[in-house]
Amino acid sequence: MNIPPGGALVQRVLSIADGASQAVMRIYQTDFTVSFKADESPITAADLAAHRVIDQALAELSPDIPVLSEEAAAIPWSTRRHWHRFWLVDPIDGTRDFTQRSGEFTVNIALIEHGEPVLGVVTAPALGEAYWGVKGEGAWKREADGRVRRLSVVVPPARKRVVASKNHLNDDTRAFIESLGDHELVQAGSSLKFCRIAEGRADIYPRLGPTCEWDTGAAHAVLSAAGGKVTRLDGSPLRYGKEDVLNPHFIASAAWYRG
DSSP, rough: OOTTOOOHHHHHHHHHHHHHHHHHHHHHTTTOOOOOOTTOOOOOHHHHHHHHHHHHHHHHOTTTSSEEEETTOOOHHHHHHHHHHEEEEEEOHHHHHHHHHHHHOEEEEEEEETEEEEEEEEEEETEEEEEEEETTTTEEEEOOTSSSEEEOOOOSSSEEEEEOOTOOOOOOHHHHHHTTTTEEEEOOOOOOHHHHHHTTSSSSEEOSSSOOOOHHHHHHHHHHHEEEEEEEETTTTTOOOSSOOOOOEEEETTTTTOO
């Protein structure tokens, strides 16, 4: 068995994400149905199946570390406020991409310490790809053919490659993109937008619309470990473990972007 770089813990978490990915793909290959939550966001049996796999496996791996998952988020702040270290999970980010069968949806597991994502694993089940990053150690990608390579952000070309989602390209985002000058728009779904920057295929991802902490934590860790950053519009770091799980607007990029 090939042991992925990044240490024993990331090896275990990657295995958990792979198990969830297999559960997701079993449903993806069927004529699944789509339901809607109270906020009108879609949910399928695959979201719940991946959540069950990850929640059970993390409880076995680290029973002393609590888990906050999109599919089990009703944990009161009176409890969460005492969490200085916790797992942050989005069983499927990009459920709309899942239902549209674009393939660009992801399984996401992050370890948060004192508000910072220090380990993250992102798998793209339909693409057969996986990304992971560990603070102070680096970031890697496992290609669909099994090859593993180290990731690093790149010095951007004069024509900036801006990654955005076709599902969330609002007027504020369009205005920001235009302010960058000459650019190329790179479409990507789910948390893959961060990963595209981490692997040098894009340069900046402005998100001027709503997201939750579980949408970004794992891929944030990957991008940071690859030499990138995720900041609020005022330049301060994007933080986790807040009372309100909604993220403020943010910019993900390599170090070249100063705001």
